[in-house]
Amino acid sequence: MVNGTRSQKAQSERVRRHLLKLLAVLFSFSLWFYVLNSESLEVQIKLPIVLIPVEGKALTEVPTSELHVKIKGPRVFVRNIFEKGERVFLDLKKRGIKTKEGLRVKILPSDIPHPLGVEVTDIQPSFLDIKLEKRTTKTIQIKPFLVGTVPNQLELIKYEVVPSSLKISGPRSYLKTFDSLETAPIELDKLEGDGRVKVLLKDLDLRIKSEENIKEAEFLYRVRPKKANFTLKEVKIRFLTSSTEFVSKVKTVSLDVLLPEGTKQISPQDVKVVAEIPEGAKGDTKVKLNAELPEGVHLLQIYPESINVSL
Structure with a gap:
């Protein structure tokens, strides 16, 4: 019993010594860190x-x-x-x-x-x-900064920037020569089909202040093949609408497309043609058709491009 008590005391003493050593190390580290950062x-x-x-x-x-x-x-x-x-x-x-x-x-x-x-x-x-x-105000155009070219056999047939203008203010003598502001670079080789991308505006000169809280714009574009090499027929239209009662005389369309080199044909099942009917539309409504194509396939034309739907 006495030996057991002595053993427990010795163990407690060892634990105490280890704790004191650990505290000493932590204190030394804290002191070193304080001295280093106080230098x-x-x-x-x-x-x-x-x-x-x-x-x-x-x-x-x-x-x-x-x-x-x-x-x-x-x-x-x-x-x-x-x-x-x-x-x-x-x-x-x-x-x-x-x-x-x-x-x-x-x-x-x-x-x-x-x-x-x-x-x-x-x-x-x-x-x-x-x-x-004296400070004066002026409305300037926002112009896209286009870089590079669209891929071979394609062409950029339409584009616009939204918003297309920006109201600024600055010294009168300087604004006389300041007519437009460019966007950040837009790489044409990454564009295909119909799309829109957000793009930042370039920083204004320190002398110029924007009177509108506009730091970015949208670049809307349409890229089309110069010519088609394949025609898809009888492609079914998919109607997107919350209404269960609508009538469309046109149920299928044809598409002229440009297939990538090495691809001889695709089937109508590879393509989605979508008619998205606006929410709350009533009576006869004209709906634009959009096509979703396999990667590498480019749309030249949908026949027809839009259809009439009765609700």
């Missing part, structure tokens, strides 16, 4: 500038789009500035000394977003000379 570090960073203009005025000349800032402080705080993607906001309505052409704004350390314990040691440039002009 003073001086770095130079680039911060974008966002200028808030005076009411009724627009910027005609922006000397720089970013500031080169030196900051000094604990490593962990300095690193956080990089991770947050901070920007410098300058409200011109409350800042600056008036000059003949606009304003001269001094950049202060307080303008630079930085946490407590971090010091701003240098800012370049330290002044911004900003030229202002």
Whole structure:
């Protein structure tokens, strides 16, 4: 019994020693981490500038789009500035000394977003000379930026951008030469059939402001073969409607298609022709037909392209 009690005490003592060692290791690691991150570090960073203009005025000349800032402080705080993607906001309505052409704004350390314990040691440039002009508005066209060509034996026969225009504002002298805004590149070799794709608009010049909350547009297109090499006949129409009572005299259609090289024919069962009847339609309704084709097969024409349905 005595030996058993001694054994238990010895085991408890070993467990206690192991726990103390583990706590010592954790404490040492925490101390090392604290010292590492508390070490003073001086770095130079680039911060974008966002200028808030005076009411009724627009910027005609922006000397720089970013500031080169030196900051000094604990490593962990300095690193956080990089991770947050901070920007410098300058409200011109409350800042600056008036000059003949606009304003001269001094950049202060307080303008630079930085946490407590971090010091701003240098800012370049330290002044911004900003030229202002009366702000005016204008509606410009949105143009698609088309890249490349459609695949061989196909052609882009129709396209449009929705919306097709954008209302902007900016300095009068600059807007005189600014007539359109392009979309991001649209790769033509990836288009086929009838479709629509969302595409971003290119960034506006810093002097220009969009008066509409539009950052992207839709590119609607129609790609067709230059000629067909196969005709499908008696393809059944599939009607999509919530109504159970409708009448259509036309039940089948023909399709002229371009088959890919190496394919001699396809059957009507390989193709879906769909007539989607609008919800709530009544009386005689004209419905456009759409075709779903196997991969690599291109539609030239559906005969007829639309049908009349009575509900």
